[in-house]
Amino acid sequence: MTGSLAVAGVTPRDVVTPQTIEDLAGVVRGLHAERKAFAFVGGGTELQLGNAPRALDTVVRTSALDRVIEYAPEDQTITVEAGVTLAELDRVLAEHGQMLPIDVVDRERATVGGIIATNAYGRRRQRYGTAKDLIVGVGIVRPDGVRARGGGKVVKNVAGFDLPKLMVGSLGTLGAIATATLRVYPLPASLRAVALHFDGAAGVASAVAALVAQRFEPESVVVYNYGALVVTFAGTAGGVDAQIAAMLEPVAAASGCVDATELSDLERESYEQRERAVRRDGEWRVRVVAPPAYPVATLGSFAASAPLAVPVAYPLMGIALHAHAAGDAPPERHLIDLRENVAAQTRGTGSVIAHAIPDVARPHVDAWPTLLPAQYATMRAMKNNFDPYGLCNPGRYIGGL
Amino acid sequence: MSVATVPDALSARFAAIVGEKNAIWKPAELRTYECDGLLGYRVRPAVVVLPGSTQEVADCVKLARELDLPIVPRGAGTGLSGGSLPSTGCVVIGLSRMKKILDVDLENRVARVEPGVINLDISRALAADGYYYVPDPSSQSVCTIGGNVAENSGGAHCLKYGFTVNHVLGLTIVLGDGEIVQVGSRAGELDPLGYDLAGVIVGSEGMTGIVTEALVRVMRTPARTQTLFATFPSTDEAGDAVSRIVGAGIVPAAIEMMDRLAIEAIVLATGVDWPLDVGALLLMDVDGVDAEVEETTARAREQLEAAGSIEIRAPKDDAERALAWKGRKAAFAAMGRISPNYHVQDGVIPRKDIAPVLREIAALGAGAGLRIANVFHAGDGNLHPLVLYDARIPGQEQAAEHVAGEILRVCLRYGGSVTGEHGVGHDKACYLGEQFSADDLETMMLMRTAFDPERRFNPEKVFPTPRLCGDKPGAYVAHAVEISGEAGRG
Ligand SMILES: Cc1cc2nc3c(=O)[nH]c(=O)nc-3n(C[C@H](O)[C@H](O)[C@H](O)COP(=O)(O)OP(=O)(O)OC[C@H]3O[C@@H](n4cnc5c(N)ncnc54)[C@H](O)[C@@H]3O)c2cc1C
Numbered sequence: 001m002t003g004s005l006a007v008a009g010v011t012p013r014d015v016v017t018p019q020t021i022e023d024l025a026g027v028v029r030g031l032h033a034e035r036k037a038f039a040f041v042g043g044g045t046e047l048q049l050g051n052a053p054r055a056l057d058t059v060v061r062t063s064a065l066d067r068v069i070e071y072a073p074e075d076q077t078i079t080v081e082a083g084v085t086l087a088e089l090d091r092v093l094a095e096h097g098q099m100l101p102i103d104v105v106d107r108e109r110a111t112v113g114g115i116i117a118t119n120a121y122g123r124r125r126q127r128y129g130t131a132k133d134l135i136v137g138v139g140i141v142r143p144d145g146v147r148a149r150g151g152g153k154v155v156k157n158v159a160g161f162d163l164p165k166l167m168v169g170s171l172g173t174l175g176a177i178a179t180a181t182l183r184v185y186p187l188p189a190s191l192r193a194v195a196l197h198f199d200g201a202a203g204v205a206s207a208v209a210a211l212v213a214q215r216f217e218p219e220s221v222v223v224y225n226y227g228a229l230v231v232t233f234a235g236t237a238g239g240v241d242a243q244i245a246a247m248l249e250p251v252a253a254a255s256g257c258v259d260a261t262e263l264s265d266l267e268r269e270s271y272e273q274r275e276r277a278v279r280r281d282g283e284w285r286v287r288v289v290a291p292p293a294y295p296v297a298t299l300g301s302f303a304a305s306a307p308l309a310v311p312v313a314y315p316l317m318g319i320a321l322h323a324h325a326a327g328d329a330p331p332e333r334h335l336i337d338l339r340e341n342v343a344a345q346t347r348g349t350g351s352v353i354a355h356a357i358p359d360v361a362r363p364h365v366d367a368w369p370t371l372l373p374a375q376y377a378t379m380r381a382m383k384n385n386f387d388p389y390g391l392c393n394p395g396r397y398i399g400g401l
Numbered sequence: 402m403s404v405a406t407v408p409d410a411l412s413a414r415f416a417a418i419v420g421e422k423n424a425i426w427k428p429a430e431l432r433t434y435e436c437d438g439l440l441g442y443r444v445r446p447a448v449v450v451l452p453g454s455t456q457e458v459a460d461c462v463k464l465a466r467e468l469d470l471p472i473v474p475r476g477a478g479t480g481l482s483g484g485s486l487p488s489t490g491c492v493v494i495g496l497s498r499m500k501k502i503l504d505v506d507l508e509n510r511v512a513r514v515e516p517g518v519i520n521l522d523i524s525r526a527l528a529a530d531g532y533y534y535v536p537d538p539s540s541q542s543v544c545t546i547g548g549n550v551a552e553n554s555g556g557a558h559c560l561k562y563g564f565t566v567n568h569v570l571g572l573t574i575v576l577g578d579g580e581i582v583q584v585g586s587r588a589g590e591l592d593p594l595g596y597d598l599a600g601v602i603v604g605s606e607g608m609t610g611i612v613t614e615a616l617v618r619v620m621r622t623p624a625r626t627q628t629l630f631a632t633f634p635s636t637d638e639a640g641d642a643v644s645r646i647v648g649a650g651i652v653p654a655a656i657e658m659m660d661r662l663a664i665e666a667i668v669l670a671t672g673v674d675w676p677l678d679v680g681a682l683l684l685m686d687v688d689g690v691d692a693e694v695e696e697t698t699a700r701a702r703e704q705l706e707a708a709g710s711i712e713i714r715a716p717k718d719d720a721e722r723a724l725a726w727k728g729r730k731a732a733f734a735a736m737g738r739i740s741p742n743y744h745v746q747d748g749v750i751p752r753k754d755i756a757p758v759l760r761e762i763a764a765l766g767a768g769a770g771l772r773i774a775n776v777f778h779a780g781d782g783n784l785h786p787l788v789l790y791d792a793r794i795p796g797q798e799q800a801a802e803h804v805a806g807e808i809l810r811v812c813l814r815y816g817g818s819v820t821g822e823h824g825v826g827h828d829k830a831c832y833l834g835e836q837f838s839a840d841d842l843e844t845m846m847l848m849r850t851a852f853d854p855e856r857r858f859n860p861e862k863v864f865p866t867p868r869l870c871g872d873k874p875g876a877y878v879a880h881a882v883e884i885s886g887e888a889g890r891g
Pocket of ligand 1: 437438473474475476477478479480481483484485496516537538539540543544545546547548549550551552553554555556557606607608610611612613733734822823859
């Protein structure tokens with residue numbers, strides 16, 4: 001079925017699924033020789049992201065590239081092919097009490113290549129960073145079909161230009177991610193969360209400030225629906241105990257919350273489901289990004305259309321996620337208004353990225369904010385160097401890259 | 402020989418941009434700029450300029466381009482791979498006058514600094530507020546942020562918190578055409594738009610342009626730090642202790658190892674009361690919230706004991722802690738106490754292989770009749786073998802260089818890297834061709850030329866060339882699209 005593989009609304013003519021990396025390189029070489037436009041798809045969980053590609057002949061799936069190449073638990077690193085799903089990785093790593101702490105919507109489908117290409121992250125970015133912080137090596141297939149590597153399999157390495165960093169978040173516009181070496185982390189001995197409920201945003205902000213002032217080390221800090229602050233701690237039993245206790249008593253009291261409770265595993269999981277929902281549901285899905293001192297949770301929402309999921313914000317990271325219905329015409333106004341609103345409130349430092357856009361609105365809006373001309377010129381030069389014929393996911397990324 | 406008293410025409414043009422006293426052209430004054438921390442190489446630049454602003458940097462770059470001169474950026478010149486070694490006839494752009502901390506924004510946990518700011522000065526400026534800049538190269542009291550950015554410098558505490566690249570959020574850079582470009586985060590926002598240009602510039606060894614401003618992350622100082630110090634009969638047990646700690650999922654803030662020879666030099670130089678009759682010593686920090694530190698320290702102790710430690714000490718207070726770390730940070734300089742000369746090597750191996758690799762390194766030294774001291778970032782597997790020699794003895798310097806090179810090949814054989822933090826620079830360009838294939842290097846060149854299509858910045862660095870390395874495999878071949886000119890800046 002190619003219909004389900006539409007990339008930002010564009011259905012490819014063909015879908016091929018190479019079985020090996022050699023195969024992948026061969027397929028790309030062939031497409032390059034024929035000057036066919038192509039895009040890479042892993043689990044297909046983020047196909048809505050970005051603008052409609054200008055051309056798309058073939059989707060190249062990486063899903064069959066699903067081998068674990070080398071796992072060194074004593075070194076806390078793993079090298080895998082790009083099509084390995086996060087669920088599979090979880091199973092392999094759990095055998096040695098380890099994990100890849102990147103949150104995605106659907107671990108059974110999301111692939112390592114996909115999370116690198118989209119720089120996907122969720123609440124645990126607070127503690128562990130994103131693929132940018134965890135990737136130590138990458139093997140790619142360039143748009144001309146040439147295989148190349150950057151980085152390595154050791155956790156520290158400054159030899160040569162940092163190809164792994166460039167690939168993170170490049171949305172498949174510079175080539176295919178074929179293999180990756182990632183740093184992994186131990187599963188925490190203890191994992192517990194508290195929820196503090198507030199009447200207003202001011203209370204949330206003061207609780208977050210207290211957490212920073214106390215030098216706590218939370219694994220994640222999430223605000224649900226503008227009023228519920230869920231803070232998760234991961235680490236040794238005693239360390240987690242102490243921080244949980246401090247959240248429930250002094251921090252809760254000083255920030256004027258109406259209710260503070262520790263969450264059961266089930267309750268914690270149910271909050272995490274809401275986090276996944278806002279990244280999955282809704283015809284409009286947006287991410288607001290701003291310097292964290294701005295009250296990001298309340299910065300922006302679509303006034304004009306119904307929320308389809310509980311809004312979620314990461315106040316320490318300055319990131320908020322919203323999912324809404326398509327709403328009434330003209331639908332593109334929703335995004336334009338939100339952008340203006342966010343820019344006005346952040347002196348131009350905040351921006352809005354659309355993860356999903358209703359098909360009717362696609363022709364009228366840009367999924368990405370506008371780049372400064374000088375920045376754009378350098379990115380364009382990078383794209384031209386890697387893909388001079390513009391075959392690789394052309395136009396899907398920011399500024400038409 | 403007559404001594405020039407007026408600047409030549411070329412220097413005069415640069416002086417017109419930066420001011421007469423900030424253009425250096427007198428041979429005696431140029432000497433300071435002829436090399437960096439990689440001793441043994443000296444090249445005289447045509448002129449050195451010390452601009453005072455981003456605009457002056459841009460004007461110097463434009464002029465250099467007009468005159469078709471290579472440009473070599475320079476911070477404090479402490480680099481150990483020849484990164485700021487001049488190219489023949491080049492203009493050196495030194496950033497040492499641009500040393501202002503422009504803005505500290507604790508609400509967003511960022512600071513905006515000029516490139517000539519000394520690493521430690523950021524933490525000093527923030528100390529009263531309980532914040533600090535995390536990456537802590539041993540040279541942090543002298544090296545600049547611009548140099549740190551170019552080298553993606555590391556330090557002992559990068560084990561838990563990441564390297565320079567994880568702490569630099571945004572940059573202002575002057576490109577080869579003199580264009581001033583801001584990349585990455587502007588004010589502390591975490592998801593800058595588009596390709597991660599800042600991530601590519603960090604570690605690009607001054608080959609993408611001149612960094613004139615950096616927006617760095619600053620962090621709260623940890624609630625508590627516990628230092629542990631453990632001695633072992635040999636590096637075998639100490640290496641085993643490191644793999645046990647990492648394998649047990651313990652993430653200390655730092656784990657540093659010193660072997661017998663390094664301990665001897667450090668004790669002689671600093672007077673710390675470390676025992677001299679041990680084979681190796683681990684110095685580690687555990688930091689975080691109180692209870693967590695307590696438990697993690699206890700777990701680490703168990704692993705140290707299980708690996709066969711002789712003695713474990715826990716410094717009682719900050720003064721004792723500072724002393725232990727002072728010993729570590731003085732290690733390179735201390736080598737002078739036990740050897741007239743030494744060659745600092747920098748390579749990386751998987752952390753599980755420390756013990757066998759150190760044995761191979763010792764054997765290489767023994768084979769060449771040279772002593773090798775080891776003092777390094779063990780938690781990251783980042784080795785710093787110091788090959789000791791006496792330049793007065795004919796042949797020893799070459800022998801030391803040869804051994805140092807062979808050590809890199811050992812690192813590669815274990816699946817490691819030829820540099821963990823000192824960079825490739827001039828020193829290791831040929832070894833880069835052993836670590837990466839021609840296609841890999843060509844791809845890196847595509848990255849570089851996106852910023853600097855004319856390869857004006859730091860030419861002859863990092864990439865192996867036939868001129869530097871002979872016709873070895875892996876030498877760089879220009880990309881077809883580069884030759885055809887299809888892949889220019891668009
Ligand atoms: C005793 C000693 C201990 C050391 N310990 C460590 C350590 O623990 N960890 C570590 O990582 N390194 C260490 N180093 C190496 C060195 O200090 C670092 O590489 C440091 O970052 C270099 O900074 P610098 O200001 O001296 O830069 P320089 O040596 O002047 O330059 C280094 C590179 O940066 C480029 N450059 C400088 N400024 C700019 C700019 N503004 N824009 C673009 N490019 C620029 C230069 O062209 C060159 O390629 C040590 C060195 C010494 C001498």
